[in-house]
Amino acid sequence: MGKLYSFKRSLWVFHASGGSCNGCDIEIIATLTPRYDAERFGIKLVGSPRHADVLLVTGAIPRDFADKLRRIYDQMSDPKAVVVVGNCGTSGGLFYDSYNLVGPIDEIIPVDVYVPGCPPRPEAIIDGVVKAWLKIEKLEKQLEGGE
């Protein structure tokens, strides 16, 4: 039942990219191609954080982007979850000691799932999003129960 319950509704994802090399972003797009086809599970990318359940963040987050990322997170309605895709956002990755970075991302907004890799494979990204899905369902139950 647990797994079936996860198909209760479609999961809409917003992708924010700050200072990534584009490798992770290409892999996110790859998850939507016919080979992986995440959309068959109702997972799709949307153009506004206000429509999204999950925020996918890639890149090491340069100083200029930090406040924008915070704002994007704040604009998502509850319940919401954040998935960091790639080593850059997790730990700084290749750019970890750059003078211009304010990441890792969990120092800017709360992160629920980390998908390591440089870049991670589409299977790993889908797995990360599904983990976020479970977290959102828990939050949703809390909200319905009236916090």
Place this chain on the structure above:
Amino acid sequence: MNFTLLSPSGFWNPLLWIAFLIIFAIIGYIIYARGNPGYKKNTEQVKPYLSGNAEPSKEEIMVRAGDIYWGFLEALKGYYDVLKTMHTGDMRDYILWYLGVGAIILFLLVGGV
């Protein structure tokens, strides 16, 4: 009593109109009631998404009616700068101008050269 109006250009029935109004109000309410209950008023959640940028103040981005004359005002800037300093909004100033210009005209027409 017949409520239906049939004319060559169309059909009108107020009872039907009210029925549709009620049906659409119910549909609207159902959509509204299914809205996200976690939605928080007076936070960033109600602001427009502008690629993560802060929303500029309305004054900064609003196109005012006066902006229609922008090119005109820009082309005649020198003239308008003088005119604006004269445009004080003080009735005494205007009366003074009126008397002054009136005196000049009178001087030219009557006592003039």
